[in-house]
Amino acid sequence: MLNLKTTPFHERTSALCQPQNWRKWAGYFAAGSYEHTLDREYWAIRNAAALIDVSPLMKYVITGKDAAALLHRVTTRDVYKMKTGQVAYTGWCDEDGKMIDDGTITRLDDSTFRLTAAEPNLRWLTMNAVGMDAAIQEVTDDVAALSFQGPNTRKILNLVAEESLDGLKYFRMMKNKIRGADVTISRTGYTGDLGYEIWMDAKDALKIWDALMSVGADYGIAPVGILAMDMARVEAGLFMLDVDYTSATHAWVESQKSSPFELGLDWTVALDKPGYFVGRRALEKEKREGSAWKMVGLAVDWVGMEKIFKRVGLPPQIPSMAVRGSLPILSGNPLSGGNVQVGYASTSTWSPLLKTYIALAHLQKPYYEIGTDVRMEITVEHHRQHAPAKVVKLPFYDPEWKRK
């Protein structure tokens, strides 16, 4: 029978995945976690080194004289400014300025780029490349990828890779070798910690996994699944397609779509860049007029939660992993009748590091201003309750070593 695909690391990951809690990720099996509880994996990200198989990421290589022009046209970044070795995080939009997908662009050389995406984008890229000298090739199966995240990752990589990583800056890429195999290593990730992503030929995948695991053993390395990464990415204020926003190409109704501004991606929208790009006019208009929505961080007030739970004689109960599900956000005083819904949280999680219940929330103007008091719906003994929460700046967690 046809089944999901396995990644080039499956031989290793399947032997290690104790709970056998495989998740579907873009048509591949992805380990949910390697242990029955997430504690150790989460803390590997925050205190040691986490090895995460991210091979299911969609990957495209774009080559040709007009490769830069194509990406400049499709995405919101000023791709002409990118130097070889530079990596840029970006979203891309439809003509109405609504997000289709997001990922990273890496300039591998003058006329070669790698683009990652959550969903298939070959058709969209091809449609935009009409008349251009740009060949688009999907390499998802050929290029295996490891996300290597945590404060000890540089120490380990320096022992494993032929060239030192010390000079590699945040959002830069280098070519390197591990156990004789060619790799590219970018200083990127999805956790908001010090971290790298290692891109390699699928045939070298196991060799490189083994090298990292054996050398990393003395530095607290742990294989980490997507459940623990989900907690870390919320702390880092990073959203996920289909969880925190809906692609404009998938949306059934207009209100399901989001613009990059609404997702807090202002810094990635280069309205000052030369020439046309998809969605430009709509984005310029939104920039002028202001956004109706914005994704912000919410910190739920623990004392307020305690009070609510105390009424039923319980300490606060919070799921032990990130919850991908919508929770209504209210504002106003329930007693004076001004109790209105002003948005929703799309992912919420307990932060073991910050000791705070946090959420990524989408709030309407003007409730998205930092410091605004709102209330988030929680279920307490089968009853709907509303826990006090505050709008805070993203990211929730931003260690100095992330960029250092």
Added chain:
Amino acid sequence: MLKVKKPSTCNLQPVTYNQKRKTMTSNQYDAIIIGGGHNGLVAAAYLARAGKKVVVLERRPIIGGAAVTEEIFPGYKFTEFSYVVSLLRPEIIRDLELPKHGLKILPLPSTFTPMENGDYLAAWDDHDVTRREIYRHSPKDAEAYDEYARVMARAAKAIKPLINLIPPDPSSLSLRDMLGLLKVGQYAASLSEKELYRIAKLATQSSADLLEEWFETDALKGTKAASGIIGTFLGPRSPGTAYVLLHHYMGEIDGAFRAWGFAKNGSGGVSGAILNSAQALGVEIRVEASVKQVKIKGGRAVGVVLENGDEIDSKVVMSAADPKRTFLQFVEQKYLPDDFVTSIQNFRTRGSSGKVNIALSKLPNFSALPYQGNGADSVLHRGAVSISPSIDYIERAYDDAKYGQISKRPYIDMIFPSMIDPDMAPPGQHVMSCFVQYAPYDLESGWNDERRNDLGEAVISTIEEYAPNIRECIVGMQVISPKDIERIAGITGGNIFHGELLLHQIFFLRPVPQWADFRTPLKGYYFGASGAHPGGGVMGAPGMLAAKEMLKDGF
């Protein structure tokens, strides 16, 4: 002013916003805190948060008291005295924003008890896996285990409200005490009959009696009983130990907030975070500032005199030292009522435990569940290893101590900090922390280097029975007797709780009746350390509650 040396190797710089305010060194403060242990720092931070000008005076060159991490052998960090976080109050973590100031509490997921017959009993972090493990030994215990955990957690939950209560004096007619008693009364009335009986029983029972009601597996009973004797000079068959056992359950009832584990950088990481928070709030820290005496004028504490003769003035003084130092050393006895002095003299502070901290070239391999390779992925080493094969084993260890001897075969609670936080030792090397009981403070022959070696040898030869390669792993070893705890951390008697958690020494009886509200017979002199309510265990509650009472009194 001396430069503050953070608990050694405190590489945990606060993530952001530690904007240290400039503090001018002067000799006039709102409050002086004697002792830079975690309670002193917590109190100082709370007072500074309320706008007070505070200085913390620490006798040692490093901050942290009994919550310190020191590099005794280069590259190997020892969490010297206290070694786990379990009871640190969530409100302190929140109020002082400790996560922002570097506190990371890492998981300590399991307890592994090697047995005398070569098998083992383990509690892993997954509930079902643990149930299957206990089932292997006794299907009956596997079931009882669940119910026992629930009953204990409920009992702990039932008495938890008392932790943050200022103990009222039942003999007093003051409004404050009457209101306090009313609260206790209301609280008692809120308990179900069953809960009340359960608590009454727990308060008076021995942990052995309690556990024998539930379980039949010796290793399970032994391991559970162990937490009932920690820090007391009692055995598992002594009445009252069931309460201590319950005290340790207290950390498990804060829901998701539950802060149980091993702090990044050891216990020094806990005091480091509190220190960072306190400094950010403007608290001044002076190290190598040993207090000789509290200055008294007109029946009020008005400052302190240091050993070096320096005088520092303040409106109030709080001691975070143990009760005996606080009242018998820092204050001339003529300023205190006779019966108060007598009560303090009678306060039981018998040290019963020691620490053996070991630097390892490799991990000891337990024959009951040997590791392959270098053990880097050995699951048991990520958690605690408990040498507690049975209640009789621990009671026998107590028998030795009763008559002034080091236990020939002691109870040992081991952890391998480098397996939890790889930064604790050089790559591929390890550190090991062994809490050992019993090592009586009043050793028949007195403590000296030879006796200290005996204690180390008792620990190593005990571990050797379960992990035969232990000796070849050792690179360096630090043995800490109760005398050393007294000498280094300054705790009289070397009792880890500054005074045993005995029924006659808790709540409104801690440290002495009528003075359990953090005030003392000397005006302007306060007491907020583990010897005060609600007791020890790196809880921070005494420091916090004392600071709040000081602020209530105004100064």
